[in-house]
Amino acid sequence: MSYPLPTCLTLGFLIRLLLVVCGEWQDRTMLVKYTDVDYYVFSDAARHITQGESPYNRPTYRYSPLLALMMTPNIYLSPVFGKVIFILADVLAGYIIYLILTQQGTPERKSLLCAGLWLFNPLPITVSSRGNAESVMAVLVLSTLYCMIRRKTKMAAVCYAISVHVKIYPITYALAIYLFLNSAYMCNTGKKQESNSILQINLRSLWLNEARILFILTAGMIFMGLTAVCYLWCGHTFLQETYFYHLTRRDIRHNFSVYFYMLYLTDETEHSFVMGLLVFLPQLVLLVIFSFKFYRDLPFCCFIHTFVFVTFNKVCTSQYFLWYLCLLPLLIPSLSLQWTHAAIMVLLWFFGQAMWLAPAYYLEFEGANTFLYIWIAGLTFFMVNVGLLQRILVAYRVPDRKEKTL
Numbered sequence: 001m002s003y004p005l006p007t008c009l010t011l012g013f014l015i016r017l018l019l020v021v022c023g024e025w026q027d028r029t030m031l032v033k034y035t036d037v038d039y040y041v042f043s044d045a046a047r048h049i050t051q052g053e054s055p056y057n058r059p060t061y062r063y064s065p066l067l068a069l070m071m072t073p074n075i076y077l078s079p080v081f082g083k084v085i086f087i088l089a090d091v092l093a094g095y096i097i098y099l100i101l102t103q104q105g106t107p108e109r110k111s112l113l114c115a116g117l118w119l120f121n122p123l124p125i126t127v128s129s130r131g132n133a134e135s136v137m138a139v140l141v142l143s144t145l146y147c148m149i150r151r152k153t154k155m156a157a158v159c160y161a162i163s164v165h166v167k168i169y170p171i172t173y174a175l176a177i178y179l180f181l182n183s184a185y186m187c188n189t190g191k192k193q194e195s196n197s198i199l200q201i202n203l204r205s206l207w208l209n210e211a212r213i214l215f216i217l218t219a220g221m222i223f224m225g226l227t228a229v230c231y232l233w234c235g236h237t238f239l240q241e242t243y244f245y246h247l248t249r250r251d252i253r254h255n256f257s258v259y260f261y262m263l264y265l266t267d268e269t270e271h272s273f274v275m276g277l278l279v280f281l282p283q284l285v286l287l288v289i290f291s292f293k294f295y296r297d298l299p300f301c302c303f304i305h306t307f308v309f310v311t312f313n314k315v316c317t318s319q320y321f322l323w324y325l326c327l328l329p330l331l332i333p334s335l336s337l338q339w340t341h342a343a344i345m346v347l348l349w350f351f352g353q354a355m356w357l358a359p360a361y362y363l364e365f366e367g368a369n370t371f372l373y374i375w376i377a378g379l380t381f382f383m384v385n386v387g388l389l390q391r392i393l394v395a396y397r398v399p400d401r402k403e404k405t406l
Contacts, residue, residue, distance in 0.1 A: 005098060005112060009091055012119035016087035019129035020080060035083075039131025042082060046071035054234050062241045064166050065230050067133060083131045090128035090135035094119035096142040097329050100299065103149050106333045114329040124322060134319055137167050138326035144170070145299050145330075148180065153211050157218035164219075165226045168246055169323060172287050172305045179295035181211040256316035256356060258382040261375035263314060279314045286312070300334055300396065303327040304389070311385040318353075335395045345388055352381035 003011075023034035045055035045068035055061055055068035073081040094115045101111035118124060128135045140163035147156035160177070163170045182205055230238045259279050266275055286308045294301040306324040310316055337345075356377035359370035 003112075005095075005115075008112065008116060008119055009095060012094060012125075013087065013091045015120070016090060016125055016129045017084075019125065020083045020087065023083075023129060024080060034130060036127075036130040036132045038133070039082065042068060042071045042131070042133065043074045043079065047075050050075045054237065056234055056237045056241055062245050063133075064226075064242055065234055065238060066226070067136075067166065083129065086128045086131060086133060086135050089139045090124055091119065093124075093135060093138040093142055093326055096139065096146055097326075100142065100146050100149060100330055101333065103146070104299075104333075110333060114332045117329045117332070118326060121325070123325065127319065127322060132319060134322045137163060137170075138322065140166065141170055141302070141323075142326060144173075145302065148177065148298055151185065153181070153214050154218050157215045158222050160215075161219040161222035162226070165223055168243060169306070169309060172283075172309050173302050175288065175291040176295045176298060176301045176305065177215070178212060179205075179291060180298050180301075181209065181215055183209070186211050256318075256320075256353075256378060256381055257314050258312075258378050259314045260378060261371060264371065279312075283309055283312045297334065297398065299327060299330040303331055304393075307385070307389055307392075311382065311389070331392070331396075334397055335392065336397050337395045341391075341395075345391060348384050349388060352377075352384035356381050 026032075026034040041058060041061050042063075044058040045061040045063075045065075048055050048057045049065075049068055050072055055065045061068065070085070071082045097118055098111050098115040101114055102108060106114070124135065124138075140159055144156050144159040144163060147153075147159060156177075160170065160173075186209055227239075230242070263275065287305055290301060290304045290308065294304060303324055306327060310320045310323060313320070356374065359373035359377060362368040363370045363374065
């Protein structure tokens with residue numbers, strides 16, 4: 001028995017809202033707080049805005065000032081305002097997943113089941129109800145994909161520009177989007193080309209066309225406009241904290257990245273900066289290859305991009321996983337996997353995290369020197385993710401979709 005979409009959306013919202021209420025009670029009565037520490041950072045930055053100051057006066061605030069501006073009702077109305085916005089965005093992301101799948105010709109029941117993988121997934125439910133803003137990014141990225149599939153080039157460019165402004169990682173989709181805006185897109189046929197080989201791609205297909213020019217100009221103007229406004233408001237601090245920090249970031253504290261221990265040991269050496277930049281090379285090579293290989297199925301390509309970016313990044317925390325998990329339901333109709341194999345893959349993914357979390361706990365809370373064990377666990381988790389990526393690529397089947405007429 002499947003429930004109608006409005007029922008699923010309402011139930012998903014109520015579950016998140018209940019956790020927000022319970023979280024407020026836990027924050028007031030227990031030593032361990034439910035609310036994410038980032039939520040306090042957002043609220044403090046918003047408070048600085050209401051006092052006529054820069055949101056970057058709040059140490060560790062490294063986001064767009066527009067996010068802090070959106071959070072100012074936390075000061076004027078209620079401290080939980082931002083959480084309500086984030087859980088609403090989380091539910092909206094589930095709705096957009098449903099829209100994308102139905103637009104691509106996926107049967108309604110299967111589309112609803114796939115959307116339910118997000119709406120009733122404990123991870124995004126917990127993250128959004130704790131006050132993390134990743135649900136906003138999920139909405140922006142999914143909206144970009146939906147508009148691209150609907151051939152709404154201007155709106156896709158607007159959503160894409162805002163998403164890159166808020167968090168820089170969607171810039172990795174740029175080449176795939178450019179390739180997707182080909183002659184088939186222009187003709188609104190949705191036909192897939194026969195060749196899947198990078199070497200057989202016609203160089204003429206890389207030339208600019210009307211759709212590509214429109215997307216580049218629109219996205220460029222929106223992004224530059226937002227950047228200019230924020231720069232005039234907050235000055236160079238905005239560029240440093242929002243963009244440059246993340247490009248040069250070298251987090252030597254424990255995190256899931258396979259590079260963390262190497263960067264930790266070489267932190268004070270003369271080659272540390274160069275090594276921090278060289279770790280981007282595997283990402284760059286894989287992103288270019290997968291762009292040419294899978295751009296015809298843009299949702300799948302963006303998932304692979306995000307998975308590669310997170311897995312091979314020099315900094316990787318739990319919230320990064322949501323960047324690709326919001327795209328995972330879009331893959332389900334294109335994967336040829338038995339349920340037992342899918343269950344094993346999920347268990348391996350959680351096992352890899354649990355193996356890392358155990359020594360990380362003793363380092364963080366007990367003060368034990370477990371860096372070597374964390375590094376070994378990080379290598380294991382990295383190998384698990386590479387294995388999962390390989391299994392997904394093998395299970396992928398080029399979908400024979402009959403998209404709805406626009």
